[in-house]
Amino acid sequence: MTVFKTFLKVLNKNKFIVILYSVILLFFGVSNMQTQEENTNFISSKPDVLLVVSDELEGITKHFVDYMEKHTNRKEIEESVRDDALFYRDVNYIIFINDHFREDFLSGEQPNIEVKSTGDYQASLAELLVNNYLKVASVYQKMGFTEEEIMQNIDKTLEKQVVMEVTSPLDTDQLEKVAFYYNFLSYSMLAGCVYIICLMLVSFQNEKIRKRTIISSMSDRKYNRILLLSNGLFALLLWLCYVVLSFILLGEGMFSRQGFLMLINSFLFTICCLTLAFLLGTLIRSKNTINGIVNVVALGSSFLCGAFVPMEWLPNFVLKIAHLLPSYWYIKTNELLKTMEIINIESLKPIFYPMGILCFFSVFFVILTNYISSKRRNIG
Amino acid sequence: MNKIIEVANLTKKYKGKTAVDALSFSVFEGEILGLLGPNGSGKSTTINCILSLLSIDEGKITIFGQEMKPSAYEIKKEIGVVFQDVAVFDELTVIDNIRYFCGLYIKDKKVREVYIEEAIQLVGLEEFKKYYPKQLSGGLLRRLNIACGISHKPKLIFFDEPTVAVDPQSRNNILDGMKTLNKNGATIIYTTHYMEEVEFLCHRVIILDKGKIIESGTIDELKSLSNIEEKISVEVNNLKKSIISDIAKWEQVESVDYENGILIVTYQKGKNNLAGLIHYFKENRIEYNKIFSERPTLNDVFLELTGKGLRD
Numbered sequence: 303m304t305v306f307k308t309f310l311k312v313l314n315k316n317k318f319i320v321i322l323y324s325v326i327l328l329f330f331g332v333s334n335m336q337t338q339e340e341n342t343n344f345i346s347s348k349p350d351v352l353l354v355v356s357d358e359l360e361g362i363t364k365h366f367v368d369y370m371e372k373h374t375n376r377k378e379i380e381e382s383v384r385d386d387a388l389f390y391r392d393v394n395y396i397i398f399i400n401d402h403f404r405e406d407f408l409s410g411e412q413p414n415i416e417v418k419s420t421g422d423y424q425a426s427l428a429e430l431l432v433n434n435y436l437k438v439a440s441v442y443q444k445m446g447f448t449e450e451e452i453m454q455n456i457d458k459t460l461e462k463q464v465v466m467e468v469t470s471p472l473d474t475d476q477l478e479k480v481a482f483y484y485n486f487l488s489y490s491m492l493a494g495c496v497y498i499i500c501l502m503l504v505s506f507q508n509e510k511i512r513k514r515t516i517i518s519s520m521s522d523r524k525y526n527r528i529l530l531l532s533n534g535l536f537a538l539l540l541w542l543c544y545v546v547l548s549f550i551l552l553g554e555g556m557f558s559r560q561g562f563l564m565l566i567n568s569f570l571f572t573i574c575c576l577t578l579a580f581l582l583g584t585l586i587r588s589k590n591t592i593n594g595i596v597n598v599v600a601l602g603s604s605f606l607c608g609a610f611v612p613m614e615w616l617p618n619f620v621l622k623i624a625h626l627l628p629s630y631w632y633i634k635t636n637e638l639l640k641t642m643e644i645i646n647i648e649s650l651k652p653i654f655y656p657m658g659i660l661c662f663f664s665v666f667f668v669i670l671t672n673y674i675s676s677k678r679r680n681i682g
Numbered sequence: 683m684n685k686i687i688e689v690a691n692l693t694k695k696y697k698g699k700t701a702v703d704a705l706s707f708s709v710f711e712g713e714i715l716g717l718l719g720p721n722g723s724g725k726s727t728t729i730n731c732i733l734s735l736l737s738i739d740e741g742k743i744t745i746f747g748q749e750m751k752p753s754a755y756e757i758k759k760e761i762g763v764v765f766q767d768v769a770v771f772d773e774l775t776v777i778d779n780i781r782y783f784c785g786l787y788i789k790d791k792k793v794r795e796v797y798i799e800e801a802i803q804l805v806g807l808e809e810f811k812k813y814y815p816k817q818l819s820g821g822l823l824r825r826l827n828i829a830c831g832i833s834h835k836p837k838l839i840f841f842d843e844p845t846v847a848v849d850p851q852s853r854n855n856i857l858d859g860m861k862t863l864n865k866n867g868a869t870i871i872y873t874t875h876y877m878e879e880v881e882f883l884c885h886r887v888i889i890l891d892k893g894k895i896i897e898s899g900t901i902d903e904l905k906s907l908s909n910i911e912e913k914i915s916v917e918v919n920n921l922k923k924s925i926i927s928d929i930a931k932w933e934q935v936e937s938v939d940y941e942n943g944i945l946i947v948t949y950q951k952g953k954n955n956l957a958g959l960i961h962y963f964k965e966n967r968i969e970y971n972k973i974f975s976e977r978p979t980l981n982d983v984f985l986e987l988t989g990k991g992l993r994d
């Protein structure tokens with residue numbers, strides 16, 4: 303407890319630098335948001351669909367229409383301006399259900415549906431919905447179920463699928479903001495962790511203070527453990543603060559799956575920062591070098607890896623070098639998530655790789671730190 | 683008297699180079715033991731070995747009747763150490779620094795706060811409680827260093843050269859503090875290369891050189907080892923070489939030194955040495971300012987034993 307309390311006192315004495323890094327994050331996060339809002343190109347989450355139904359609204363026809371209404375925004379548009387509506391993207395997809403849709407279906411024929419599409423991503427979502435429905439429906443029809451049973455089975459089957467495949471609304475503008483914030487966070491997190499943890503290690507692992515502490519009734523092991531836990535707690539709290547901040551600043555965008563995954567990603571990155579900071583703290587001896595180290599490590603890697611400017615703008619050779627830095631893999635994951643439309647195991651595969659590398663970095667740093675400090679101790 | 687520490691055959695090598703060589707000695711309850719030796723003689727190494735901060739190559743160390751090990755926490759609780767180098771947190775105030783080191787030993791908050799106050803009083807830092815180490819002068823910093831080492835009221839205290847490079851006021855404060863601690867029951871081991879401090883403070887002295895004990899005993903015992911009985915200093919200008927060699931031939935004289943206008947004559951035995959010298963000066967019409975006789979200091983003993991001064 304004594305060591306921990308002292309840790310807090312030292313932290314308190316140095317809180318301003320952490321607050322400074324956080325204010326930078328806050329400032330840039332907010333300023334970015336305003337510039338983004340000017341050129342919004344809002345894409346609604348559900349496709350806008352016009353349903354033109356000539357058949358009686360009964361049985362499977364009604365079921366199909368209900369299903370489409372549930373998963374799309376149904377629009378009402380006059381016949382004369384339909385083509386204009388498509389052109390101006392007031393709707394993404396028009397479905398014509400002819401007057402013998404139900405009859406054809408129940409007799410086992412391919413029901414006749416005509417569509418008109420803008421051909422964009424939203425339209426493809428609508429198409430996916432239609433195709434899925436018809437495919438599943440015809441499977442149950444062929445199995446000889448009654449109309450009632452077919453409708454029930456379609457519900458059961460598609461419900462699961464819809465949850466899995468039709469993504470949580472992809473709002474690219476919102477995600478752009480979330481990704482920007484989380485990319486920038488890599489700087490504040492790395493700088494904050496490296497600064498504070500190096501400072502703590504230089505203070506507490508100072509040969510003389512360490513000597514003084516271990517001639518008390520505290521064991522070397524316990525001392526190290528408390529230091530590790532205190533520093534870990536600090537990093538965790540910093541991360542929590544930044545996460546809370548992201549919810550306050552970004553709101554909606556954070557409640558998407560992509561936002562959630564970026565949050566997980568930032569946690570992995572925090573662990574990585576923590577281990578890197580321990581390594582650096584073990585290497586340096588003097589407080590005077592900390593500022594330099596923070597600038598080189600945090601500022602340097604944030605620039606190289608595209609935390610401040612988009613990765614696409616960076617020259618190729620810079621990106622090649624950036625591969626050696628954890629920040630690169632962290633930001634890469636965010637960039638992938640930002641544009642990811644559909645989230646399932648298959649689509650997430652590409653982000654497992656950079657996330658794995660982040661974990662690998664952490665393990666590597668831990669091993670290196672242990673190796674160095676054990677070498678040190680042998681000399682003493 | 684109770685033996686508090688027993689060091690038997692302690693040997694410590696740094697990469698094959700022997701720093702402490704088969705040292706054996708005891709420390710008794712209630713005494714102030716001086717470990718005296720020139721730079722590099724192995725004083726700090728000896729202390730660090732006794733405290734298990736360094737691994738030892740040979741020998742055995744017993745404190746309070748138990749073997750000292752890195753994990754001997756029961757023993758460690760009763761020990762206080764003031765290291766040669768100042769070891770405090772730059773980010774903590776004077777009182778918070780003492781609180782930290784005291785807190786490592788004393789868990790009861792009320793008791794701890796009382797102890798901290800007492801430590802601050804002992805070293806006289808009452809006015810500087812809220813200061814940060816950077817704001818303290820060298821002497822005050824040393825006093826803080828001491829307060830950090832002794833605030834938990836240990837029974838056994840090690841002081842490693844606490845007065846090196848300290849202003850006279852702080853030095854007196856530190857020496858008085860050590861006396862007070864000893865009076866309150868602490869056994870003290872004190873390393874230094876300042877003779878006057880040892881003469882002022884210590885009950886018993888061990889003289890180390892090159893990692894070995896060359897002599898030990900009370901101050902009087904050590905002084906009686908010396909061949910020198912009396913030392914006479916004369917302030918005199920422009921003394922001729924012939925006169926110096928003349929004096930050196932006298933039967934009782936051990937040595938004659940003339941430097942910076944001061945003549946120092948040491949005598950082995952005998953009486954009326956002073957009268958003889960004054961008489962000689964009168965006969966030869968030599969003018970002198972001051973002349974005085976003194977008993978040899980520990981420094982003289984040391985010079986005789988090791989052939990070199992302590993501050994080399």
Ligand SMILES: Nc1ncnc2c1ncn2[C@@H]1O[C@H](COP(=O)(O)OP(=O)(O)OP(=O)(O)O)[C@@H](O)[C@H]1O
Nearest residue numbers: 696701719720721722723724725726727728766843
């Ligand atoms: N870590 C070390 N590695 C190698 N040699 C060392 C180390 N520490 C001390 N020594 C050597 O051991 C010898 C004894 O050193 P020690 O510090 O114990 O002397 P000391 O009496 O305390 O001197 P001082 O009055 O300067 O404090 C010296 O020759 C020194 O050079």
Ligand SMILES: [Mg+2]
Nearest residue numbers: 725726727766
């Ligand atoms: Mg020393």
